[in-house]
Amino acid sequence: MAIILSGMHFLESFKANISQIGLGNLLKVLGLIAFMAFLIFYPASVPRESSEAGPGVDYAYVEHVLASYSDGVHGYSYGICGYSVESRPIYYYVIGEGNETILILGGLHGDEPKGTYACLEILANLTESEYLLKRYRFVVIPLCNPDGAATFRRRNLRDVDLNRDFYDFSQPETQAIRRIFVESSPVLLIDVHESLSGEPIIIYANNTKSRLLARFFSLETDIPGFLAADVGQSANFAEKNGIYGVIIELPILSWKYKNGSIIVWRFIESWARFERNGMHIKERYAPHRLNVDLTCGVGGKVFDGRGP
Numbered sequence: 001m002a003i004i005l006s007g008m009h010f011l012e013s014f015k016a017n018i019s020q021i022g023l024g025n026l027l028k029v030l031g032l033i034a035f036m037a038f039l040i041f042y043p044a045s046v047p048r049e050s051s052e053a054g055p056g057v058d059y060a061y062v063e064h065v066l067a068s069y070s071d072g073v074h075g076y077s078y079g080i081c082g083y084s085v086e087s088r089p090i091y092y093y094v095i096g097e098g099n100e101t102i103l104i105l106g107g108l109h110g111d112e113p114k115g116t117y118a119c120l121e122i123l124a125n126l127t128e129s130e131y132l133l134k135r136y137r138f139v140v141i142p143l144c145n146p147d148g149a150a151t152f153r154r155r156n157l158r159d160v161d162l163n164r165d166f167y168d169f170s171q172p173e174t175q176a177i178r179r180i181f182v183e184s185s186p187v188l189l190i191d192v193h194e195s196l197s198g199e200p201i202i203i204y205a206n207n208t209k210s211r212l213l214a215r216f217f218s219l220e221t222d223i224p225g226f227l228a229a230d231v232g233q234s235a236n237f238a239e240k241n242g243i244y245g246v247i248i249e250l251p252i253l254s255w256k257y258k259n260g261s262i263i264v265w266r267f268i269e270s271w272a273r274f275e276r277n278g279m280h281i282k283e284r285y286a287p288h289r290l291n292v293d294l295t296c297g298v299g300g301k302v303f304d305g306r307g308p
């Protein structure tokens with residue numbers, strides 16, 4: 001009873017306080033709290049939407065962020081490795097002093113902005129990772145298909161799917177990527193895409209090392225792996241050159257991954273662990289030890305959906 005009475009007393013005094021404060025002031029305070037909560041919980045890097053471009057892609061914003069890396073700040077050097085069909089520059093960024101190069105591609109498909117946004121976040125994250133920068137050299141091309149991004153199209157302006165052109169290299173965009181590939185001689189190629197799925201997947205090149213790496217990553221993260229279809233994708237190019245190659249498909253719908261750079265970052269860290277442990281891990285995850293196939297538990301499915 002005493003509790004109820006004291007509760008009623010509290011309610012009465014609360015009402016009195018409100019009338020003293022005034023409803024207008026109360027609304028102002030609530031508004032301020034809501035605004036601060038928005039600032040705290042709204043991820044700073046959520047892609048903005050442009051009214052001119054298609055949903056989810058903002059070419060002008062991407063250009064703006066890329067320009068902020070173009071003056072040598074943050075320890076990056078940069079260059080232009082080629083031009084798109086419509087003469088838009090294709091930028092690449094280099095950071096790190098390690099002997100081994102990791103090449104990261106984003107935005108091969110113009111209607112998959114998450115790959116580009118993830119690359120932008122990786123550029124920012126790398127500046128704070130001394131360990132990775134000592135060990136590796138990163139070459140990042142955040143926007144491989146700038147014409148597609150500017151017009152929210154999957155293909156380039158000549159209507160070629162760039163992630164089916166890694167055998168022919170018939171387009172200026174893929175030729176630019178090949179140039180960087182040859183110059184930087186990477187040990188690992190990571191090509192970041194976006195799919196309509198709610199969960200991420202990785203698609204790995206059809207060589208033993210990529211299969212081992214994909215399996216290792218899948219076991220660490222529960223993110224399933226699929227074998228890349230032999231259709232002229234970036235992973236096929238990695239395979240042909242005997243290096244590690246994966247396509248990471250970021251989920252479009254899942255908020256928990258934000259822009260997906262978390263997944264790419266986890267992959268890079270996973271790679272570092274995989275590589276550091278060398279033959280020990282490779283041996284441990286080899287098929288004859290586990291008595292399973294190397295398809296990361298998805299029955300050897302080949303992925304050739306709309307996504308990659």
Ligand SMILES: [Zn+2]
Pocket residue numbers: 108109112163193194307308
């Ligand atoms: Zn794609």
